[in-house]
Amino acid sequence: MTAIESHNLTKYYDDLCAVDHLSLSVDNEIFALLGPNGSGKTTTVLMLTTLLRPTEGSATVCGYDCVTEGNNVRKKISYVPQDMAVDIKLTGRENVVFFAKLYGVSNPKEKADEALAIMDLADRADDLVKTYSGGMRRRLELAQALVHKPAVLFLDEPTLGLDVAARKKIWEHIQELRSLGMTVFVTTHYMDEADRYCDRVAIISQGIIRVIGEPKNLKAQLMKDVITAKISGEYFPFNLNGIRFLGRKEDEVSFTAENGREALPIIAEALTARGMKIHSLSLHEPTLDDVFLNVVGSSDEPRSFNDQQFRVMLRRRK
Ligand SMILES: Nc1ncnc2c1ncn2[C@@H]1O[C@H](COP(=O)(O)OP(=O)(O)OP(=O)(O)O)[C@@H](O)[C@H]1O
Numbered sequence: 553m554t555a556i557e558s559h560n561l562t563k564y565y566d567d568l569c570a571v572d573h574l575s576l577s578v579d580n581e582i583f584a585l586l587g588p589n590g591s592g593k594t595t596t597v598l599m600l601t602t603l604l605r606p607t608e609g610s611a612t613v614c615g616y617d618c619v620t621e622g623n624n625v626r627k628k629i630s631y632v633p634q635d636m637a638v639d640i641k642l643t644g645r646e647n648v649v650f651f652a653k654l655y656g657v658s659n660p661k662e663k664a665d666e667a668l669a670i671m672d673l674a675d676r677a678d679d680l681v682k683t684y685s686g687g688m689r690r691r692l693e694l695a696q697a698l699v700h701k702p703a704v705l706f707l708d709e710p711t712l713g714l715d716v717a718a719r720k721k722i723w724e725h726i727q728e729l730r731s732l733g734m735t736v737f738v739t740t741h742y743m744d745e746a747d748r749y750c751d752r753v754a755i756i757s758q759g760i761i762r763v764i765g766e767p768k769n770l771k772a773q774l775m776k777d778v779i780t781a782k783i784s785g786e787y788f789p790f791n792l793n794g795i796r797f798l799g800r801k802e803d804e805v806s807f808t809a810e811n812g813r814e815a816l817p818i819i820a821e822a823l824t825a826r827g828m829k830i831h832s833l834s835l836h837e838p839t840l841d842d843v844f845l846n847v848v849g850s851s852d853e854p855r856s857f858n859d860q861q862f863r864v865m866l867r868r869r870k
């Protein structure tokens with residue numbers, strides 16, 4: 553039975569299309585839904601966890617329909633929301649035992665201790681959560697989430713607001729859960745983390761999945777090198793032999809080429825000849841940020857009003 557399947561899953565908030573005909577199949581892996589703020593990640597998770605009713609389309613988790621068989625879905629999953637969900641006035645252990653009882657787990661205290669140990673919190677289990685760091689609170693949420701041994705774990709932005717060391721630790725724990733046989737569906741806007749720790753990623757923008765696949769395969773769709781120039785002056789797209797424009801992000805423009813070293817002076821000359829001032833030029837191997845630029849254009853571009861209006865128009869016409 554596939555862990556998560558969705559077909560044309562769609563959510564409108566009034567006239568705003570937050571998730572647009574999203575179809576995917578996720579099983580036995582760490583799967584990341586990657587996208588900028590407002591791209592529809594949380595809305596997708598809310599529909600898959602039965603907390604929000606889709607406007608159109610359908611989804612199943614472990615074979616159960618997320619709308620008509622919500623109770624069965626909820627027995628199979630855990631969901632750690634984007635905002636913190638621990639009671640800081642209780643101890644770590646009390647928080648996890650509370651969840652264990654909520655899920656009807658037998659031996660709640662024993663199971664809570666097991667979950668706390670997996671998350672490296674055993675030695676702080678009796679301390680009040682208000683004395684925990686942000687990373688520890690996140691790990692406590694993971695302990696709560698796995699206390700009833702769910703088949704599928706949904707994590708919305710699990711590393712948001714944490715420092716580098718705490719993030720790494722969270723990801724190591726997520727990988728451990730994956731090795732215990734859980735399917736993990738995670739949202740993030742940190743491309744580098746998804747690249748390093750996830751089996752597959754889907755890049756979403758404006759509610760639409762733009763690409764989906766293993767990070768290494770997505771990066772392989774670009775040429776061998778990426779050249780990024782920090783510029784001032786108006787940028788007008790242009791083509792160069794064997795060099796492809798990837799996209800613009802704020803004052804940076806990126807290109808991809810098979811031989812970056814040869815491409816560097818050609819790009820520099822082309823930019824200068826078109827009246828742009830170059831502040832820096834750099835060369836690197838393709839990253840998921842570059843894949844994003846390639847499929848979306850610009851990661852900081854506001855939602856296209858015309859595009860949105862067009863989709864609203866289409867919907868009204870149906
Ligand atoms: N309850 C709501 N009512 C109306 N609009 C909403 C609601 N929730 C979300 N939206 C809008 O839907 C779009 C998608 O929001 P969503 O929260 O799913 O994005 P996200 O990718 O999770 O963003 P972030 O990275 O900031 O968490 C946004 O334009 C948002 O403003």
Ligand SMILES: [Mg+2]
Nearest residue numbers: 593594595634
């Ligand atoms: Mg969100």
